[in-house]
Amino acid sequence: MKIKELTTREEWKAAFPVMKQLRKHLDEENDLQLVEAAAKTSDYKMAAVIDGGNIVAVTGYMPMITLYNGRFIWVYDLVTDEVHRSKGYGARLLAYVEKQAGENGYGIVSLSSGLQRKDAHRFYEEKMDYDKVSYVFLKRL
Template sequence: MEIKELKTKTELLSAFPVMKQLRTHLDESSYLALVKEAAEKDSYRLFALLEEGKITAVTGFKPMITLYYGRFVWICDLVTAEDSRSRGYGEKLLTFVQEWAQAHGYESTALSSGLQREAAHRFYENKMAYQKASYVFKKDL
């Protein structure tokens, strides 16, 4: 098992089939454009967990500073391939992000999760000891 940062176009595209399971609204070209822009403008980083050379889970995150959270890492994306779930891959990636954040001087990690993703909520709260801190509101413009 290996966790690897994805940087090249080929590496980023190799993660798309797994990411698509979470971000179903994206096609390959919009995914690639958004990842590149987020990396350039917002310090977004994308990592994959590989099992025997195959990407089984991915996470994207970005370091941030706000008055509410202080210095923290926002976990934008975390998904395990459907055929690889319940094997501890999400836990390994989330632990990796937490360790990365701590090693780089950040005080916490945070994420949002869709209201319908009840199994994910149980995972975050019961397995990974995350607490509900707020509601996230969105308005399309």
């Protein structure tokens, strides 16, 4: 098992089947275009857990600055392949992001999680020691 930063279109494409399990609304080409644009303009990074030569978990994150958090890392995506869940891959990947944050001077890692994702909430709060501090609101225009 290793964690690898994914930096090329081919690597992002290889991660898509796992990412699709979280981002069901995306098709492969749309996903690749969004990842490429975010990587170029916003320092978005993607990393994966690779076990037995297969991508089994993926995260996407990037640095941000806001008045409420200051400088921090925002985790946009964190998903483990459904056939590989509960094996510690998500915890290892989130710990990797936390380590990257610390090594780069960011004192906070933050994320949002859909209201329906109760198992994910339990994971963040009970296993990873994250605090629930707000709701995220959205209005489609």
